[in-house]
Each structure stands twice: as structure tokens, then as C-alpha cells.
Amino acid sequence: MPQDSARSLKGKSIAVTGASGTLGQALLRQLQAQGAKLTALTSREVSSVERDRPPEPVFQTLSWKVGEEAALAPLFETLDILVLNHGVNVYGDRSPAAIEKSYEVNAFSSWRLLELFLSTVTETNADRKEIWVNTSEAESNPALSPLYELSKRTLGDLVTLRRLDAPCPIRKIILGPFKSELNPVGIMDGDRVAAKIVSLAQQGHTNIIVTINPLTFVTFPIKEFCVATYFRLFSEPGA
Ligand SMILES: NC(=O)c1ccc[n+]([C@@H]2O[C@H](COP(=O)([O-])OP(=O)(O)OC[C@H]3O[C@@H](n4cnc5c(N)ncnc54)[C@H](OP(=O)(O)O)[C@@H]3O)[C@@H](O)[C@H]2O)c1
Numbered sequence: 430m431p432q433d434s435a436r437s438l439k440g441k442s443i444a445v446t447g448a449s450g451t452l453g454q455a456l457l458r459q460l461q462a463q464g465a466k467l468t469a470l471t472s473r474e475v476s477s478v479e480r481d482r483p484p485e486p487v488f489q490t491l492s493w494k495v496g497e498e499a500a501l502a503p504l505f506e507t508l509d510i511l512v513l514n515h516g517v518n519v520y521g522d523r524s525p526a527a528i529e530k531s532y533e534v535n536a537f538s539s540w541r542l543l544e545l546f547l548s549t550v551t552e553t554n555a556d557r558k559e560i561w562v563n564t565s566e567a568e569s570n571p572a573l574s575p576l577y578e579l580s581k582r583t584l585g586d587l588v589t590l591r592r593l594d595a596p597c598p599i600r601k602i603i604l605g606p607f608k609s610e611l612n613p614v615g616i617m618d619g620d621r622v623a624a625k626i627v628s629l630a631q632q633g634h635t636n637i638i639v640t641i642n643p644l645t646f647v648t649f650p651i652k653e654f655c656v657a658t659y660f661r662l663f664s665e666p667g668a
Pocket residue numbers: 446447448449450451452453470471472473495514515516517534563564565566603604605606607608609610611612615
């Protein structure tokens with residue numbers, strides 16, 4: 430269900446993580462076309478990202494690292510929208526290192542960034558702040574990668590839990606397979622996926638589903654409703 434009325438992104442300050450990846454680049458292009466003021470957040474050296482990127486679009490690029498999220502606090506004070514898009518897939522690896530990497534990158538770093546951003550929301554700026562979190566249709570369907578599923582489901586569930594009390598909208602981005610370094614056999618095209626994400630967000634959708642798998646349009650809303658209801662009944666906002 431749409432959460433807000435259609436909204437303009439023109440002039441909005443937006444930061445996107447995973448900026449050097451396929452979807453990160455595509456989102457930055459789409460958001461720039463809407464007139465947003467962009468910050469590309471990358472875990473790479475900034476110089477390497479600028480070398481790899483074509484001359485257009487032009488926007489600020491900042492480096493960040495998993496575990497050092499707090500360093501982004503000054504940026505987050507100035508942002509209207511934070512897009513949490515970074516992610517990793519360890520495929521069939523089930524070593525302790527793969528477990529740690531999957532949860533740290535896919536779940537806990539995003540959760541820390543989300544909390545940092547929420548801490549910048551006040552009564553006066555709440556109407557222009559929001560977060561978009563790229564989980565995956567792996568929240569409700571198999572992705573043939575156990576640790577990817579586990580870590581993305583953890584992130585998805587944390588978002589479901591936190592948006593019960595969040596002071597600003599938190600949108601989930603639920604995507605099917607698109608071609609990228611993370612998924613070289615993905616079927617959809619990253620630019621088309623990004624265009625659809627931006628369009629659905631502007632229409633105010635809380636759960637932005639872009640996939641070729643019709644089952645996701647059934648399994649995800651059922652799963653989301655059940656989990657949110659369970660969390661609402663058996664947890665409290667706290668102090
Ligand atoms: N491709 C698919 O089929 C698919 C389907 C559903 C959901 N998704 C999700 O979509 C998002 C974008 O993925 P993509 O397909 O565009 O893959 P991608 O091209 O591999 O981009 C992912 C980006 O995440 C960042 N990243 C990777 N490891 C990191 C680490 N250790 N610390 C911080 N950042 C790290 C990197 O960006 P920087 O180097 O700029 O930091 C990387 O380019 C991911 O969250 C993914 O799970 C993808």
C-alpha cells in the first residue's frame with residue numbers, strides 16, 4: 430500500500446551505499462535525472478571509483494567502512510534520504526569468515542547506518558527524511574545461497590521491527606534477479622530496475638517490489654504482514 434502521496438525528489442539530498450556496484454550506479458543516474466543532490470557512498474578508495482566512472486553523472490563521493498559507520502554522522506544530519514544498497518553474496522561458502530562477512534555487510538552495517546540516520550530525525554525535519562533499504566526477494570523466497578538468505582532475512586526482519594516505531598518512513602526494496610557482479614546470471618537490467626524503484630518510491634510505496642517472479646508478490650506481503658503482526662504483539666517500543 431502506498432505510504433505517502435507522490436513526492437518530488439528534486440533538490441533532495443540523497444546518499445546511496447554500494448555506489449560503485451551495478452544498482453548503486455543505476456540508482457545514482459536515476460536519482461540525478463530527478464534533480465536530487467547526491468552523495469555516492471563507497472567502501473572502495475574514492476580515487477578508484479572516480480577512475481572507473483564515466484565523466485557523467487557528477488556528484489560527491491565519500492568512502493565509508495563496515496564497523497566505522499559513526500563517521501557518517503555529520504553527513505546524515507544533512508541528508509533527506511538514505512538508500513542502503515550495499516550487499517555481498519558469499520554463494521556456497523559456509524565458513525566462519527563467510528558467516529561473519531555476510532551478517533556484518535548485509536545485516537549489521539545496514540542496521541547501524543539505519544539507526545544513525547534515525548538519530549538525526551527531529552520533529553522539524555521528519556516530514557522530509559526517509560530511508561530505503563535494499564533487502565531482496567530472498568526475504569521470502571530461496572536464493573540458492575544460504576548465507577545470503579540468512580543475512581538478508583535478518584536485515585529484513587530488523588527493518589520490519591524498527592519501522593513499527595520509526596520517526597520517518599522506511600521503505601523496503603524487494604528485488605528479483607538482475608545482472609551484476611553479485612549476480613552474473615541475473616535476468617533483469619539494473620537500469621530498468623533502478624527506474625522502477627524510483628518510480629514506485631515516488632508513488633509512496635512502502636514495499637517496493639521489482640521482480641520477474643510472480644510468487645514474490647504473494648509470498649512477500651504475507652510474510653511481511655505475519656512478521657510485523659508478531660513483532661507488534663510480542664515487543665514494545667522501550668524507553
Ligand atoms: N543482483 C541481484 O540479483 C540482486 C537481487 C536482489 C537484491 N540485490 C541487492 O542489490 C544490492 C546491490 O547489488 P548489485 O547486484 O548491484 O551488486 P554489486 O554490483 O556487486 O554491488 C554491490 C555493492 O555493495 C558494496 N559492497 C560489497 N562488499 C562490501 C563491503 N564489504 N562493505 C561495504 N560495501 C560493500 C560494493 O559497493 P562499493 O564498492 O561502492 O562500496 C558493491 O559494488 C545488494 O544489496 C544486493 O544484495 C541484488
